[in-house]
Amino acid sequence: MAATKATPLRLIAVALFVTAAAAADTYTNHTVGGDAGWFFNSTTNKTSADYRSWVGNQTFNLGDYLIFNTNTNQTVIQTYNKTTYGSCITDDALDTDTFQYDGGNNDFGSAMMIAVPLTIEGTQYYFSDADDGEQCQHGMAFDIKVSHGLGLPPSLNQPPPPAYVPPPGPADQGESPPIPVVGTPSSNDGIMTTANFFVFMLLLLISLFA
Ligand SMILES: *[C@@H]1O[C@H](CO)[C@@H](O)[C@H](O)[C@H]1NC(C)=O
Ligand SMILES: *[C@@H]1O[C@H](CO)[C@@H](O)[C@H](O)[C@H]1NC(C)=O
Ligand SMILES: *[C@@H]1O[C@H](CO)[C@@H](O)[C@H](O)[C@H]1NC(C)=O
Ligand SMILES: *[C@@H]1O[C@H](CO)[C@@H](O)[C@H](O)[C@H]1NC(C)=O
Ligand SMILES: *[C@@H]1O[C@H](CO)[C@@H](O)[C@H](O)[C@H]1NC(C)=O
Numbered sequence: 086m087a088a089t090k091a092t093p094l095r096l097i098a099v100a101l102f103v104t105a106a107a108a109a110d111t112y113t114n115h116t117v118g119g120d121a122g123w124f125f126n127s128t129t130n131k132t133s134a135d136y137r138s139w140v141g142n143q144t145f146n147l148g149d150y151l152i153f154n155t156n157t158n159q160t161v162i163q164t165y166n167k168t169t170y171g172s173c174i175t176d177d178a179l180d181t182d183t184f185q186y187d188g189g190n191n192d193f194g195s196a197m198m199i200a201v202p203l204t205i206e207g208t209q210y211y212f213s214d215a216d217d218g219e220q221c222q223h224g225m226a227f228d229i230k231v232s233h234g235l236g237l238p239p240s241l242n243q244p245p246p247p248a249y250v251p252p253p254g255p256a257d258q259g260e261s262p263p264i265p266v267v268g269t270p271s272s273n274d275g276i277m278t279t280a281n282f283f284v285f286m287l288l289l290l291i292s293l294f295a
């Protein structure tokens with residue numbers, strides 16, 4: 086009889102674990118600007134949304150995507166370089182820290198959707214460099230901070246860069262190792278969570294039939 090009394094409690098505990106695992110095991114697609122999208126009106130100099138306040142309502146994690154609903158009158162520039170961000174243009178930008186996402190379409194006003202995966206933790210910057218930086222100067226710009234969350238999902242996880250081998254000889258001691266561009270091997274936590282989820286599901290089934 087004691088066993089049957091304990092069963093509902095056990096069920097609740099297992100259910101809570103399952104819920105927690107399921108809730109944490111998600112990645113979010115953040116539609117930039119919400120329904121208003123990523124647009125600039127060059128007649129009024131107005132952005133379709135206030136991107137900085139939009140950012141304030143979001144939590145960004147590795148493996149999430151930024152979805153830019155826009156058209157070819159705007160660009161999507163991603164940079165890790167605050168100087169480039171502040172300049173609003175990409176003329177002097179370095180290939181290593183600044184990326185342009187676009188549909189490869191040079192027509193004016195053709196609709197496009199750009200999905201940017203968040204693959205690096207920390208602060209990063211987004212802007213449109215169209216109209217020689219005027220769009221950015223008028224608010225087509227925002228920065229976000231990406232947290233670890235679940236880590237990168239396998240679909241976005243790249244093999245780690247080869248281990249750094251110090252150059253022979255004592256001369257180059259000051260040289261710093263290459264900066265890894267994409268996530269580290271430790272960012273496989275998403276897989277673990279999924280595994281845990283199935284373990285908990287199994288426990289739940291066992292409890293049900295116990
Ligand atoms: C998020 O966006 C990516 C890239 O477009 C897509 O592959 C994925 O299915 C989307 N996920 C959800 C939950 O909408
Ligand atoms: C820009 O704003 C003006 C004035 O509100 C409007 O007439 C025009 O249609 C807008 N242009 C675009 C491309 O949305
Ligand atoms: C838009 O901004 C540009 C400078 O960036 C300025 O020359 C122009 O007059 C502005 N137009 C309006 C409608 O404010
Ligand atoms: C942010 O969230 C608050 C409260 O949920 C809401 O009132 C506000 O409109 C939101 N702002 C944006 C830009 O979505
Ligand atoms: C940022 O980019 C500028 C060029 O816009 C470059 O001169 C500078 O070295 C970069 N900063 C870092 C920290 O890489």
Ligand SMILES: *[C@@H]1O[C@H](CO)[C@@H](O)[C@H](O)[C@H]1NC(C)=O
Nearest residue numbers: 125126127156158193194195
């Ligand atoms: C795109 O830009 C062109 C040139 O500035 C303008 O004539 C057109 O109205 C814009 N279209 C949209 C949809 O914003």
